[in-house]
Amino acid sequence: xxxxxxEPGPRAALPLYLRVAAVLRDDLIQRRISPxxxxxxxxHLAHRFHVNxxxxxxxxxxxxxxxxxxxxxxxxxxxxxxxxxxxxxxxxRSFPGGPRAADALVRAALAWEAPPxxxxxxxxxxPGEPTLVHRHAVLAPSGVSLQRxxxxxxxxxxxxxxxxxxxxxxxxxxxxxPDLRLLYHWMHHAGLRTTHRESxxxxxxxxxxxxDRAAGGATxxxxxxxxxxxxxxxxxxxxxxxxARTGSWTYEFSG
Numbered sequence: 001x002x003x004x005x006x007e008p009g010p011r012a013a014l015p016l017y018l019r020v021a022a023v024l025r026d027d028l029i030q031r032r033i034s035p036x037x038x039x040x041x042x043x044h045l046a047h048r049f050h051v052n053x054x055x056x057x058x059x060x061x062x063x064x065x066x067x068x069x070x071x072x073x074x075x076x077x078x079x080x081x082x083x084x085x086x087x088x089x090x091x092x093r094s095f096p097g098g099p100r101a102a103d104a105l106v107r108a109a110l111a112w113e114a115p116p117x118x119x120x121x122x123x124x125x126x127p128g129e130p131t132l133v134h135r136h137a138v139l140a141p142s143g144v145s146l147q148r149x150x151x152x153x154x155x156x157x158x159x160x161x162x163x164x165x166x167x168x169x170x171x172x173x174x175x176x177x178p179d180l181r182l183l184y185h186w187m188h189h190a191g192l193r194t195t196h197r198e199s200x201x202x203x204x205x206x207x208x209x210x211x212d213r214a215a216g217g218a219t220x221x222x223x224x225x226x227x228x229x230x231x232x233x234x235x236x237x238x239x240x241x242x243x244a245r246t247g248s249w250t251y252e253f254s255g
Contacts, residue, residue, distance in 0.1 A: 135149070
């Protein structure tokens, strides 16, 4: 039975291969496709989702990267439990935000504006030249800020990553809860080998004491993240302010 993956709303902005992968991922995780069983052929999947075979190949490659499927000369099979090596969420780094987040606690928005002058050269921009900016906030039920971040994207990022280019052209359209959670996969799919560098510190006041404290007295931490490509060009610069009691990071480096 044909199962088109086109749909209205923000999810429709995602590339087709990501939407096909999402449906198959759910089938695999919910075991509608049993571990060790063979997936339908590319031709069958292309008919099921009303897409071309190249789109199906992109979806299957993503699922291979997540270790949910394996491919050999016989075809593509659902991975056995011991082949998965962890949950998909743990294997794929995610950029924050997106419509699946709880609206009461998360706010995310895009803008098109010039970065601080000190960042312009790092982002390969002329002073005053605008770029795509992502702002993300996590709030406690009381409304107190638990985490706030702002991400600035460089000229190379907008040129090399088609999905970001799409947001660039429609920044006004996608202001409410933009879904950039797959940003780092988009970078990989564009052929970019990335290095993530994060510096963590405790903001201090002029007297050298920890600056603002979070709800309940927890010290706040500041995180400065720079994601660069294999040529050393910055793709993303992010500043994060977070309550130390609720924050945690997993550091992942690439050469």
